[in-house]
Amino acid sequence: MSEIPFALVQAFSETCLKAIKPGDITRPLTKLLDDVGITSWYAGSLVHESELDRGFGFFGMPEGWRERYAEARHCDADPVFRHVLMNGSPSLWSECRERAASSGASKRSLSVFDEAAEFGLENGFVMQTPGFGGVPGAVTFGGTEPDLSTKAQLSLRLVGAFAYEGLRRLVEGFKPVPPSLSKRELEVLRWSAEGKTAWEIGTILTIGERTVRTYQDHIKVKYRVPTIIQAAVRAALDGTLAFAQTSTRYI
Amino acid sequence: MVHVVVGATNPNCRGLLAAMFRQRYDVFIKEKGWKLKSYNGLEFDQYDTPDTIYLMDFDRNDDIVASMRMNRTDGPYMLADIFGEVCEGPIPRGVDVWELTRGALSKSMRKSGYWGRMQCAMLESALLWGAKKATGFFTVDHIMKQMRVGLDIKPLGPPKIVDGEANIAAEFPFNSQTLERLRLSYGIDGPVIEQIHVMPQQTKAAA
Numbered sequence: 001m002s003e004i005p006f007a008l009v010q011a012f013s014e015t016c017l018k019a020i021k022p023g024d025i026t027r028p029l030t031k032l033l034d035d036v037g038i039t040s041w042y043a044g045s046l047v048h049e050s051e052l053d054r055g056f057g058f059f060g061m062p063e064g065w066r067e068r069y070a071e072a073r074h075c076d077a078d079p080v081f082r083h084v085l086m087n088g089s090p091s092l093w094s095e096c097r098e099r100a101a102s103s104g105a106s107k108r109s110l111s112v113f114d115e116a117a118e119f120g121l122e123n124g125f126v127m128q129t130p131g132f133g134g135v136p137g138a139v140t141f142g143g144t145e146p147d148l149s150t151k152a153q154l155s156l157r158l159v160g161a162f163a164y165e166g167l168r169r170l171v172e173g174f175k176p177v178p179p180s181l182s183k184r185e186l187e188v189l190r191w192s193a194e195g196k197t198a199w200e201i202g203t204i205l206t207i208g209e210r211t212v213r214t215y216q217d218h219i220k221v222k223y224r225v226p227t228i229i230q231a232a233v234r235a236a237l238d239g240t241l242a243f244a245q246t247s248t249r250y251i
Numbered sequence: 252m253v254h255v256v257v258g259a260t261n262p263n264c265r266g267l268l269a270a271m272f273r274q275r276y277d278v279f280i281k282e283k284g285w286k287l288k289s290y291n292g293l294e295f296d297q298y299d300t301p302d303t304i305y306l307m308d309f310d311r312n313d314d315i316v317a318s319m320r321m322n323r324t325d326g327p328y329m330l331a332d333i334f335g336e337v338c339e340g341p342i343p344r345g346v347d348v349w350e351l352t353r354g355a356l357s358k359s360m361r362k363s364g365y366w367g368r369m370q371c372a373m374l375e376s377a378l379l380w381g382a383k384k385a386t387g388f389f390t391v392d393h394i395m396k397q398m399r400v401g402l403d404i405k406p407l408g409p410p411k412i413v414d415g416e417a418n419i420a421a422e423f424p425f426n427s428q429t430l431e432r433l434r435l436s437y438g439i440d441g442p443v444i445e446q447i448h449v450m451p452q453q454t455k456a457a458a
Contacts, residue, residue: 129397154410
């Protein structure tokens with residue numbers, strides 16, 4: 001297998017940004033990937049399938065794998081899912097597996113790779129994308145023996161970037177982009193929104209009151225508002241607060 | 252608000268230009284470790300010319316927080332001179348095609364919304380000057396974020412790893428639709444350019 005020729009990537013990029021319905025993107029995407037041995041893809045939000053109403057997701061997975069993944073709640077244990085959620089750097093599935101194994105991941109976590117292999121997904125590639133309504137996004141590709149050379153990965157990154165953005169535009173259009181908050185800022189925002197004082201938040205998170213205030217200052221700067229409650233209201237409107245309240249099992 | 256300065260040697264803007272060249276030194280040489288020429292803590296090169304258009308944004312204390320360099324592409328320009336081999340096909344050229352380089356945002360202001368103002372200022376300037384298209388060499392991460400806020404990016408060649416990061420040559424159109432998308436994405440209501448400082452001879456020619 002070889003990587004996708006650039007001329008095809010360029011034509012696909014144009015297709016994605018001009019699409020008027022998802023099929024305009026998903027059909028050529030599947031064809032493009034099939035030609036280089038990639039038989040599975042996902043583009044969308046990093047949440048369990050049942051929570052996709054908070055984001056969006058498009059699937060091009062082998063029959064049965066999508067259902068199996070959702071039913072078993074593999075997103076709670078899958079090292080690929082966790083890597084892209086927490087780290088953000090593009091990675092091979094095999095690298096995620098090695099990292100998970102060397103850091104003592106559970107049998108359940110590692111078994112996701114074995115189950116994927118039963119569906120012909122031996123290895124793949126995952127990349128983070130800008131989020132949707134405060135929820136992080138990702139694109140992942142897999143197959144039996146896909147070309148995952150450095151050149152092929154770079155090609156896949158472009159294909160993934162355009163596919164995700166094209167689909168996101170169809171679902172969401174253009175809305176104010178929520179500021180990017182760190183894990184700690186999300187936690188402080190979540191408790192601030194519930195009316196906790198800086199001292200109380202510091203006690204919950206086992207950090208100092210002054211540190212909490214510093215995080216609150218950062219949040220206010222990012223939202224360009226004078227008070228933390230105004231920031232919380234903005235965060236409620238753009239989806240960031242909902243993500244902060246539900247993401248504790250992921251982060 | 253954003254200041255637009257025309258000319259690296261604009262005698263009326265020495266203070267603004269020095270602040271920007273110092274910020275570029277801090278961001279690109281000190282922080283990112285790029286191997287660029289510098290002079291007494293200022294970073295500038297052969298693409299800082301009397302025709303170059305600069306965008307600069309300042310905080311409440313009048314400290315520079317963001318800047319960007321824009322050059323016409325009908326003469327020497329960075330993508331053509333240095334990264335030409337990354338394009339698979341014709342290299343963009345023209346009076347109305349601008350190259351974007353040296354986009355700098357002070358570390359403390361990352362993710363603060365200042366970059367959105369710079370981008371809106373970039374579109375406003377392009378529309379004022381009649382530029383039709385932007386080009387440049389960008390990281391793949393950067394173009395993903397740019398598409399998210401409304402730019403219709405067209406890759407011009409396959410990605411290349413430079414300094415450990417995937418980069419591509421790309422172009423995108425300057426038009427009012429893109430400006431509207433940027434304003435919507437960044438929650439910006441109207442024009443952000445506060446002042447345009449032209450080169451004195453241009454002022455004379457215009458008169």
